[in-house]
Amino acid sequence: MAVVRPFKAIRPAADKVSYVTSRSYEAYSKEELKAILKFNPFSFLHIINPGFKFDKKVSGVERFKLVHNRYMEFLEEKVFIKDREPSFYLYQTRRNDFSCCGIFCATSVADYRNNVIKKHENTIESRERLFASYLDTVKFNAEPVLMTYPDHPTIAGIIKSTRKEDPVYHFTTPDRTTHYLWKISDTDTMQSIEKAFSQIDSLYIADGHHRSASSDLLAQWCEAKNPKHTGREPYNYFMSYLIPESEIRIFEFNRLVKDLNGHTKESFLVHLDEFYRIKKTDMELYKPSKKHHFSMYLDGDFYSLYLRKHILPLDNPLNKLDTHILYKTILEPILGIKDLRNDKRIQYGYGKHNVLRMKTEIDKGNFKVGFNLVPITMEEIKAVADAQLVMPPKSTYIEPKLKSGLTIYEL
Incomplete structure (x- = not known):
């Protein structure tokens, strides 16, 4: 149970709370971060970026100690209560x-x-x-x-x-x-x-x-x-x-891949045909509509990919997960991506307009192919966790x- x-709780004084709270450090661009640190003395970012006070980059134990010092200063100055x-x-x-x-x-x-x-x-x-x-x-x-x-x-x-x-x-x-x-x-x-x-x-x-x-x-x-x-x-x-x-x-992450692992467009589609029913769509932007259904953008066209029945054993919560299916049918065997967390050939996108961004990046030539999925559900997350299994990286944006x-x- x-x-x-x-x-x-230690928390901001009521008159300063809107100035103190911050997004995750990684969510800021370098320009945003610099501007906030320069013009907002109450931002929590000063605590987790303690070297700014000395115009010095700090790391490791030195940074940890300075973080503690900045935190104590916020308490002493009653920015925190x-x-x-x-x-x-x-x-x-x-x-x-x-x-x-x-x-x-x-x-x-x-x-x-x-x-x-x-x-x-x-x-x-x-x-x-x-x-x-x-x-x-x-x-x-x-x-x-x-x-x-x-x-x-x-x-x-x-x-x-x-x-x-x-x-x-x-x-x-x-x-x-x-x-x-x-x-x-x-x-x-x-x-x-x-x-x-x-x-x-x-x-x-x-x-x-x-x-x-x-x-x-x-x-x-x-x-x-x-x-x-x-x-x-x-x-x-x-x-x-x-x-x-x-x-x-819960939102989905799409997958963008920089190359076709030596395949031509034609040979890539032939390999896909083993696992999917493939249909080129006429839509300018195309998103999948249900589980085990993916959209793919390749060479200026959107395709719908429907997983062929009985092609994979869907015998546990992980094997039923679309991010895992995509990995097992396309990313690993055809595109040669084994390490989803560290392989530099794959990147991930999320957000309301992620299909448009995926198309734009591929049209620019930054990537060769992209895949979009339907979002994973809370029920799927619970089923994977209850079975003590692990989802692929970037399965959910929550x-x-x-x-x-x-x-x-x-x-």
Whole structure:
């Protein structure tokens, strides 16, 4: 059963919250990053880019120590405040036609180890160790793990009643997303939340597999160094944002490949014919309509690819997954791409207009062929995780994408 705990969040002062919170560091161009660091002294980016203050590039342990120093300065200058009592934090975002609402809380590394918190991606050991070392030095966690849970009437009722109250934060960011945060510190309500989650068998990681694995590794290190370990220390938990399954949004990644692995267009299509019924379409932009159906853009034309029946054994959740089918029928055997994570011949695109972008990149000559899929469903993610299998890289692009620096969990 899932264990969740309230925690004493470090969070921005209310009058500065819109200036403090940031997107993921990788989401900024170099120009954007430089402008924010230059003109916004309150941005959380100053903490994770501590060398800017000295006009110096820093890395490794030196950077980790400076991150800790910048964090302490934000506390000393009251850019950040620390809540006096443990709380849950209800967080809602709204943008255009998409809205979601979930709970910031502390989740258990024991649940992660025992597969109560379920994963569907592999992690890289070197990245786990690097981030665990980072956490061990900076002593805080500012990027929550995104997890889903089955819709639950008690939790839904608490969320509904809490949203009737005035939020502690209400602000809009330049991407036109409106953010709301409510603090839940009433003892009875917090106990109800804990009890409701204790009735839920599993939580599913949607985004943050490396953060979860690193938090587990850090807990192992800390336990080994602590002769008075009780299991209640902060390092036994990590910050997560839990949303109901009905409120997550999943997009597909397309695949763009730089060459045909020595094939001519004609020989490539002949090889495809073994696995697919192929039809050239007359549409300017063509997207697939159902599972095991792909669109392909090649040499100025879109094609529909329908997987031939009984060509592959669809005998487990991974084998039924379109990203895995594409890999097993085209990317590996025909195009010679074995390492989906590191092969430089393949790139991935996502977003509302990703088919148009795919066509544009191929028309420019930057890539030779592209494939588009229908989005993977939450049910498929759960089935893969329940079977303790692993999806191919870039199988899902999931929203919401969470802000850094909105709530911070001290270790």
